[in-house]
Amino acid sequence: MTLSxxxxxxxxxxxxxxNLAKIMEKAEAYAAARKxxxxxxxxxxxxxxxxxxxxxxxxxxxxxxxxAARLAGVDFPSNPxxxxxxxxxxxxxxxxxxxxxxxxxxxxxxxxxxxxxxxxRDGEMTFTGQDFLLNFALPNFFFHVTAAYxxxxxxxxxxxxxxxxxxx
Amino acid sequence: MTLSxxxxxxxxxxxxxxNLAKIMEKAEAYAAARKxxxxxxxxxxxxxxxxxxxxxxxxxxxxxxxxAARLAGVDFPSNPxxxxxxxxxxxxxxxxxxxxxxxxxxxxxxxxxxxxxxxxRDGEMTFTGQDFLLNFALPNFFFHVTAAYxxxxxxxxxxxxxxxxxxx
Numbered sequence: 001m002t003l004s005x006x007x008x009x010x011x012x013x014x015x016x017x018x019n020l021a022k023i024m025e026k027a028e029a030y031a032a033a034r035k036x037x038x039x040x041x042x043x044x045x046x047x048x049x050x051x052x053x054x055x056x057x058x059x060x061x062x063x064x065x066x067x068a069a070r071l072a073g074v075d076f077p078s079n080p081x082x083x084x085x086x087x088x089x090x091x092x093x094x095x096x097x098x099x100x101x102x103x104x105x106x107x108x109x110x111x112x113x114x115x116x117x118x119x120x121r122d123g124e125m126t127f128t129g130q131d132f133l134l135n136f137a138l139p140n141f142f143f144h145v146t147a148a149y150x151x152x153x154x155x156x157x158x159x160x161x162x163x164x165x166x167x168x
Numbered sequence: 169m170t171l172s173x174x175x176x177x178x179x180x181x182x183x184x185x186x187n188l189a190k191i192m193e194k195a196e197a198y199a200a201a202r203k204x205x206x207x208x209x210x211x212x213x214x215x216x217x218x219x220x221x222x223x224x225x226x227x228x229x230x231x232x233x234x235x236a237a238r239l240a241g242v243d244f245p246s247n248p249x250x251x252x253x254x255x256x257x258x259x260x261x262x263x264x265x266x267x268x269x270x271x272x273x274x275x276x277x278x279x280x281x282x283x284x285x286x287x288x289r290d291g292e293m294t295f296t297g298q299d300f301l302l303n304f305a306l307p308n309f310f311f312h313v314t315a316a317y318x319x320x321x322x323x324x325x326x327x328x329x330x331x332x333x334x335x336x
Contacts, residue, residue, distance in 0.1 A: 001280055001281065001296070001298055002280055003171055003172060003173055003176060003280055003298055003301075004171060005171055007298065007302070008171060008176055008302060011302075012302050012303065012306075012307075015303060016307065046214070046318050046321060046322045047321045047322055047324070050321060112169055112170055112171055113169065125335070128169070130169060130171055130175065133171075134175070134176060134179075134180050135180065135183060135333070135334070136333065138180075138306065138310070139180075139184065139310055139332070139333055140329070140333065142306070142307055142310035142311065142314065143310065143314050143329070143332060146310065146311050146314040146315065146318075147314065147318060150214050150314075150315060150318055153214060153215045153218060154214045154215055156215070161308070161311070164307070164311060165303070165304065165307055165308065166303070167293070
């Protein structure tokens, strides 16, 4: 096995989305056991000008769907941010995982020098494929998964690093 | 440029440590401007059973120093966790960046199948080099950098995602 653009993106994204899905199952069970309305967790945020849990999950999903699509040079599906329950957020993750599964190694491998252009609020940013993967897509993806995890930890959900890493 | 084990580790770690150093500069300036004792930020944590800011920075440093050393198959320096000020934490990051700089591409490239063994509290874990990098070292590293960033955001420090990504 040699490291490739595909190996460093799609399976990493897919595995971590799976970890996030299990983390959400634990959060839902925690809320049920304590008679906390799930929306208390789903709408919580770590600072007034930060996005809530639901958005962190949606962004984790988008970062990897869009990131992988950009690396493959294909269009990405439009996923409106409408989820307000754990069940809907789980469906969003499942849909995102299915999209990742639809991409082949051949579409992504060799794309180190492919030009990736991002439209941001204050203009465009251009990367090579490799730079985009290592310095934008992966850090951004792990940021949103970690933010989702930390909002739950901040609310007392019984989680540990091994849940985040998918090692238990 | 072809993706390699070195490219996917050392420069990514080094760049992100630099981003974290700048984030800490902003936090220190924020504390000074508001006459908040720096230790208020440095000792804060997002849950009573989570590690404080200082530990998140120390772990970000350790994750990349130890991760890169394991990928290279070399010993890593022992860095006792003694830092209690922004200045000392900056030194820790600088020392970690210097260690990363001491590693060559030749030491790390081709290590996809090298066996990496981790001693954890509850036993040993064994990975291939590629699996260790993608599913342990990188996610763990970004976790601790994000946790440090979010503790500061939670305390009102004026930071944005572009600071985390190093794009401003």
